[in-house]
Amino acid sequence: MSLTIETRAAGTTTPAIAPALRVRDLVTEFRGRYGAVRAVDGVSFTVPRGSVLAVIGESGSGKSAMLRSIIGINPPTTLVTGEISVGGRDLQTMSPRDRRTARGSDVSMVFQDPLTALDPVYTVEKQLVEAIRKHHEGLDKAQARQRALELLELVRIPSAAARLKAYPSELSGGMRQRVVIAMAIAGRPTVLLADEPTTALDVTVQARMMRLFRQIQRDIDMGLVIVTHDLGVAAELADEVAVMYAGRFVEHGTATQVLTRPSHPYTEGLIEANVRAGQDRRPNAIPGAPPSLDQLPPGCAFAPRCRYAVSACWDVRPITQLVGDGHSSSCLLAS
Amino acid sequence: MLRVAVLRISMAVPILFGVSVIVFLLMNVLPGSAEASLVSDDMSAAERQAIRDELGLNDPLPLRYLHWLGDALQGNLGYSAQRRRDVSDLLMQAWGNTAVLALVSAVFGISLGLWLGYVAGTRRGTLIDRLTGVLSLSGLSIPSFFLAIILLAVFAGWLRLLPSGGANLDSGLLMALRSLVLPVLSGSLITMAITARVTRASIVDVAGADFVETLRAKGLSEWEVRRHILRNAISPVLTTSGVQIGALLGGSVLVETIFRWPGMGLLVFTAISARDLLVVQGATLVIAVTFVLLNLVVDLLQAWIDPRVRGAVS
Numbered sequence A: 001m002s003l004t005i006e007t008r009a010a011g012t013t014t015p016a017i018a019p020a021l022r023v024r025d026l027v028t029e030f031r032g033r034y035g036a037v038r039a040v041d042g043v044s045f046t047v048p049r050g051s052v053l054a055v056i057g058e059s060g061s062g063k064s065a066m067l068r069s070i071i072g073i074n075p076p077t078t079l080v081t082g083e084i085s086v087g088g089r090d091l092q093t094m095s096p097r098d099r100r101t102a103r104g105s106d107v108s109m110v111f112q113d114p115l116t117a118l119d120p121v122y123t124v125e126k127q128l129v130e131a132i133r134k135h136h137e138g139l140d141k142a143q144a145r146q147r148a149l150e151l152l153e154l155v156r157i158p159s160a161a162a163r164l165k166a167y168p169s170e171l172s173g174g175m176r177q178r179v180v181i182a183m184a185i186a187g188r189p190t191v192l193l194a195d196e197p198t199t200a201l202d203v204t205v206q207a208r209m210m211r212l213f214r215q216i217q218r219d220i221d222m223g224l225v226i227v228t229h230d231l232g233v234a235a236e237l238a239d240e241v242a243v244m245y246a247g248r249f250v251e252h253g254t255a256t257q258v259l260t261r262p263s264h265p266y267t268e269g270l271i272e273a274n275v276r277a278g279q280d281r282r283p284n285a286i287p288g289a290p291p292s293l294d295q296l297p298p299g300c301a302f303a304p305r306c307r308y309a310v311s312a313c314w315d316v317r318p319i320t321q322l323v324g325d326g327h328s329s330s331c332l333l334a335s
Numbered sequence B: 001m002l003r004v005a006v007l008r009i010s011m012a013v014p015i016l017f018g019v020s021v022i023v024f025l026l027m028n029v030l031p032g033s034a035e036a037s038l039v040s041d042d043m044s045a046a047e048r049q050a051i052r053d054e055l056g057l058n059d060p061l062p063l064r065y066l067h068w069l070g071d072a073l074q075g076n077l078g079y080s081a082q083r084r085r086d087v088s089d090l091l092m093q094a095w096g097n098t099a100v101l102a103l104v105s106a107v108f109g110i111s112l113g114l115w116l117g118y119v120a121g122t123r124r125g126t127l128i129d130r131l132t133g134v135l136s137l138s139g140l141s142i143p144s145f146f147l148a149i150i151l152l153a154v155f156a157g158w159l160r161l162l163p164s165g166g167a168n169l170d171s172g173l174l175m176a177l178r179s180l181v182l183p184v185l186s187g188s189l190i191t192m193a194i195t196a197r198v199t200r201a202s203i204v205d206v207a208g209a210d211f212v213e214t215l216r217a218k219g220l221s222e223w224e225v226r227r228h229i230l231r232n233a234i235s236p237v238l239t240t241s242g243v244q245i246g247a248l249l250g251g252s253v254l255v256e257t258i259f260r261w262p263g264m265g266l267l268v269f270t271a272i273s274a275r276d277l278l279v280v281q282g283a284t285l286v287i288a289v290t291f292v293l294l295n296l297v298v299d300l301l302q303a304w305i306d307p308r309v310r311g312a313v314s
């Protein structure tokens, strides 16, 4: 099959060394009638081109909020600060219009539930063509259709030509997720964000989908940030793993470092829970529940649930420290 | 789509048949049957019998139905002794007048309601949204006859800007429009209110759907996103619009009476008062058939717009 999505020519508009995604001190606050909730609280990381970052963490830790802030689709009342650079272009300082057109071409997103992610009243082709023409203004309809077909082949949808004419409701969940992915890469994004892209699919489809992500990500040489509850996926797919808790990265390093030599007690707990949980991949077996974001304790947010906690943990907010080469942890006791 | 169309149309046939049976039975089984209008108390029993024979009223019921249906299909719905006109003539004229009023009211009420609902739904929580809420609630709670009387008093009585009644459809566009203004305003307020509410609710519902995030993530502009939302939200609006138009085509007795608009509502009202049963029967039939056909059109439109409706049928 011909590779129709060529890699971005290095050095044309941006220096080749610019990482796919660079995030510095990202803060996301949802402002509501009853005050503000800080869902993301000072997160920094870098995703090189062709590399995969997996983000793990319990429900409510701010993973989705982080991805939404990066692509910029939070509700208008949301306050997002910090630096978000994609391929060296700072999204935060762009005009609203440029920020919008950056969606789909600089940064794309795949959502959790493929069953509801597509517009039910348009055919797959219409939706793909819409995305393609948004980001390739020179293409006429016929060329865009041809490209839609190639995209479906790229995400390995069998009998792609027939699928183009289908409505989303006529496709299985796995097929729909492939369409969603095809749409997300239609504008040749520099970085792709995937928010639990397989959680809604059944287990056999999950593995295939993960392989697809790997292949596509190599093909296009894009950065990939994938949120997952499945540590197996993280181990298999990711170059780096970040562990999120109460809006912060509490541990971050290579997949091997984080998953085999965890430094933070929370990571340790997630790994144990994942082993125990077996098929049911939701890591929910750490005693206690994540803290409510509007009343975080003054010290370490994990202290109330931590089996190693000493009294200092309750009072001092731990800073992030290096515990190995490129391996960082926010635990007072880490060394 | 063609299959859906054939299916829907073939479903309408038995419904129309059922409608005709019911209309026929109601008029023939209820006390005070058709010959009552021709028979007077001072006739002898033999004279009455002759009339009954002549009208075929002594035949068995199914046979009478077939006769009636055959006549009706040829456009013969009997003769109104009171009005001294063919019932079908009366109906045709009244239906035409009502249709003009109904269509103008529908276009006015539905487009205004659609626009208000769209504005409110896409700017949820703003002042405009709340004003629309108040407006549509008033539209639902102010009875049309009350509004009609107020409008009459102000525009016809006090300001003398508009005629107080009658359908002036044949003497030029301007006259026609002038005679339409007040009945349309009073008759379409409720249509506007219902359409606005349904549109707003539907848009709010669709705007919260997951796929809208995908559209934004694709880089679509707010206008392009709204086009998707509207297209998805239109289905329930279409359904209520069908019902609204159906109700308008039936003719509003109150509005037509107040404005002396010679439509179906006024015709039925006078026919009932005069016990002109053939007219009542014919009007019932025409209104019911209009409704069924209108529903058919709405169903087909729905299937055309929404692939899920199509899927559910085939």
Ligand SMILES: Nc1ncnc2c1ncn2[C@@H]1O[C@H](COP(=O)(O)OP(=O)(O)OP(=O)(O)O)[C@@H](O)[C@H]1O
Pocket (backbone or CB within 6 Å): A030, A031, A032, A037, A039, A057, A058, A059, A060, A061, A062, A063, A064, A065, A066, A075, A293
């Ligand atoms: N639009 C919003 N307005 C207010 N609070 C929000 C909003 N979206 C998310 N939150 C809050 O932000 C916090 C983080 O939510 P988020 O959805 O990012 O968690 P998550 O890590 O993705 O969890 P999950 O694994 O369940 O998807 C939660 O406490 C949530 O209630």
Ligand SMILES: [Mg+2]
Pocket (backbone or CB within 6 Å): A063, A064, A065, A195
């Ligand atoms: Mg989430």
